[in-house]
Amino acid sequence: MPDDKLGIPPFGVLPGAGVRRVLAGREKQVVELVEEAYQRHGEGATVNPPSYFLRFPDRPTGRIIALPASVGGRDAVDGLKWISSFPGNVEHGIPRASGVLILNDPRTGYPYACLEASLISAARTAASAVLAADRLTRGRGRPVRAGFFGTGLIARTIHAYFAATGWSFDQVGVHDLVRERAAGLAADLAASGQDAVVHERPEDLLRSCDLVVFATVAGTPHVTDPDLLAHHPLVLHVSLRDLAPEIIAGAANVVDDVDHCLRAGTSLDLAQQLTGGREFVDGTLYDVMTGAVTVRRDRPVIFSPFGLGVLDLAVGRFVHEAASRSGDLSVVPGFFS
Numbered sequence: 001m002p003d004d005k006l007g008i009p010p011f012g013v014l015p016g017a018g019v020r021r022v023l024a025g026r027e028k029q030v031v032e033l034v035e036e037a038y039q040r041h042g043e044g045a046t047v048n049p050p051s052y053f054l055r056f057p058d059r060p061t062g063r064i065i066a067l068p069a070s071v072g073g074r075d076a077v078d079g080l081k082w083i084s085s086f087p088g089n090v091e092h093g094i095p096r097a098s099g100v101l102i103l104n105d106p107r108t109g110y111p112y113a114c115l116e117a118s119l120i121s122a123a124r125t126a127a128s129a130v131l132a133a134d135r136l137t138r139g140r141g142r143p144v145r146a147g148f149f150g151t152g153l154i155a156r157t158i159h160a161y162f163a164a165t166g167w168s169f170d171q172v173g174v175h176d177l178v179r180e181r182a183a184g185l186a187a188d189l190a191a192s193g194q195d196a197v198v199h200e201r202p203e204d205l206l207r208s209c210d211l212v213v214f215a216t217v218a219g220t221p222h223v224t225d226p227d228l229l230a231h232h233p234l235v236l237h238v239s240l241r242d243l244a245p246e247i248i249a250g251a252a253n254v255v256d257d258v259d260h261c262l263r264a265g266t267s268l269d270l271a272q273q274l275t276g277g278r279e280f281v282d283g284t285l286y287d288v289m290t291g292a293v294t295v296r297r298d299r300p301v302i303f304s305p306f307g308l309g310v311l312d313l314a315v316g317r318f319v320h321e322a323a324s325r326s327g328d329l330s331v332v333p334g335f336f337s
Helices: 016-023 027-042 087-092 118-137 153-164 179-191 202-208 245-249 267-275 285-290 309-326
Strands: 011-014 052-056 059-071 077-085 097-104 111-116 145-149 171-175 196-198 211-214 234-237 252-255 281-284 301-304 330-332
Touching: 011 309, 016 111, 016 118, 016 309, 027 118, 027 153, 027 285, 027 309, 059 087, 059 309, 077 118, 077 309, 097 118, 097 309, 111 118, 111 309, 118 153, 118 234, 118 285, 118 301, 118 309, 145 153, 145 202, 153 179, 171 179, 171 202, 179 196, 245 267, 252 285, 281 285
Parallel strands: 011 111, 145 171, 145 211, 171 196, 211 234, 234 301, 252 281, 252 301
Antiparallel strands: 011 330, 052 059, 059 077, 077 097, 097 111
16 A cells, blocks of 8 residues: 555556465465455445446357455555456466456555456455355354365365365365366375365265355356255355256355345346345345354355455455565556656
8 A cells, every 4th residue: 555645656566476475375364354354345334336247249258357346444445356257268278367456545546556366366265265164154063075166276275275274174075077177186185185086977076065165167057956955065156157046046045245146147146036036145244244144054055255346455455565565566667647
């Protein structure tokens, strides 16, 4: 954040390597930052407009999303995450997601930093998932068999955050449409001492785990049989579009923000269209954190986070300050004329 003197702030750039150095080993701190951001959002101290989806008729699988947001109070920051998802990139050996995070000085409106965003986005997503898993399993015992449906960067980061915050699993199951990717994650987990198994059939993964993480690029629901969740697991529905609306309607649903989650063709949006209302949503994670909502135990518990821009800003501001102190931030002299 710029200093207290009002003026044109210096503009800094932080590439992915610098972001990675800041985040390494700070998983617990990132979870705390995300928890605080949810707290502020629940208290009305943020501005988080609907995300804007840029789609392309000639490239239907690709999209670029703009997430403007503002976090008020102490450590105030405004900004925008501009992040793309092009699944076809993976076939060419480059990551699916890429993006930048712009931080703005709330006093002058000037942008003062441009940070590589895919790692920040993965970190805040993982921290959100781990925080939700902790809050939603209190009083019922932590899961012992985890399953990851989708094995890309997000899945790997979520597992890393579980491990770094003290979670342990008797076994981790993995499934991916591309078996080599599932085998790669299983091998990496085994090398770290975690018992891991590749499930060829998705139904075997779902039935065998009491914690399921969906981290796919699915655009429409592909899990349609409610019996697959009859054992009432905790489901971290990070990718938002994997579950049939009938499954959503019959579950205990917790979201990060109701208005955000029930739009843009998510499984919850489809459930809203199916049922004609929002009664299937039990509440937000903030509601659970404050005790306003008690999670039901007689059905699957599904956490669906749309991914709020305020989380990116909270983590991004922290990354920027740490990089400034370490000297990793590259300041561009005279960026503003």
